[in-house]
Amino acid sequence: MKYLSILILFSISTNHLYAQSENKLTEVQHFGTNPGNFKMFIHADSTTHKTKLPLVVVLHGCGQNAKDVAELTGWNKLADLNNFIVLYPQQKFLNNPELCFNWFNNHDIEKDKGECESIFEMIVFVKNHYSIDSSSIFVTGLSAGAAMSAVMMATHPEQFRCGAIFAGGAYKMATNPVSGAKGMLGKKYISQETLVKNVHKQNPDYKGKYPNLIVYQGLNDPIVNYKNATFLINQWTALNNSDTIPDKTEQSFMGIEDITRTEYTDNSGRTTVISYSIKNLGHRLLIKPGDKENEGGKTGMFGVDKGFHSTYQTAKEFGIIKN
Secondary structure, three states: OHHHHHHHHHHHHHHHHHHHHHHOOEEEOOOOOOOOOOEEEEEOOOOOOOOOEEEEEEEOOOOOOHHHHHHHHOHHHHHHHHOOEEEEEEOOOOOOOOOOOOOOOHHHHOOOOHHHHHHHHHHHHHHHHOOEEEEEEEEEEEOHHHHHHHHHHHHOHHHOOEEEEEOOOOOOOOOOHHHHHHHHOOOOOOOHHHHHHHHHOOOOOOOOOOOEEEEEEEOOOOOOOOHHHHHHHHHHHHHOOEOOOOOEEEOOHHHOOOEEEEEEEEOOOOEEEEEEEEOOOOOOEEOEOOOOOOOEOOOOOOEEOOOOOHHHHHHHHHOOOOO
16 A cells, blocks of 8 residues: 555656646747847757757747647647757737737738747747757747748748648738738638749748648638638648649548548649648637647637647647657
8 A cells, every 4th residue: 555655646746747847938038139029938858969859939829928828739748758849939918919929010020020030039049059950940820820930931931841820821911900800801812923922022032942831720710711721822832833732632530520631742742731621610729638649738718629639740740759
């Protein structure tokens, strides 16, 4: 009995320490000129590693902060299990009372300016102070954070291998709050030619490869209309020399009737864009709470359990899951 009690206490203690590690965020107060006036948080167990590690940049949605999106998504748990680092930029009330990233303000989404420059400075700081694999940097976000993820991919394509957009919009689908609102509601049309030109203007001399893209979109989202997923696909298939006709479609993905997964490839057969369209899903992430590696996150206002942990699936698509 005494031995059993010791085992139980050890187990409780270990789980408590793991939870503390998983929830740990460290604020970095001085990371650059910070023209966007952001806060910076990072989840990393050490500044010194023998091997270079992947970096995932996670951008929160409106009404959230770094801690909220970390708990919602479960990225920190996967980082601890698979040895990568997570960066969390955080919006301030002074910039936006709704705590949204200003993906619709022209001066915040141009290369070397405003909010996107602050995020870029954070990435540079992490690369300079941690052992980072520069070929394995990823960006992801929800809603306004998703739209800002597209901004980062467009303004600094050389930095990212892939981005994952959860209910977001294409780069420069809007340049002011009014057009932003119209776009999110699906009341604005943008041609593929314009979408591509918007990105090329940010890097007119860039000849390198553009990041791959993963899109998650609920078909019943009242905040971000599903048409925005089409604009994203149009923009990033063209940038990656792929067409907009799917090369592979899996309905009832992983046995879940509501999820359809679609792949778009280039002429060499390389997958450049992946789309997840989800029936019966509003403005939320797909979360599967639990203790297994392919489980995690937190349900609530921004997360719903459909038996599918989108964070784990995204990390798997990124190629940063060890097993």
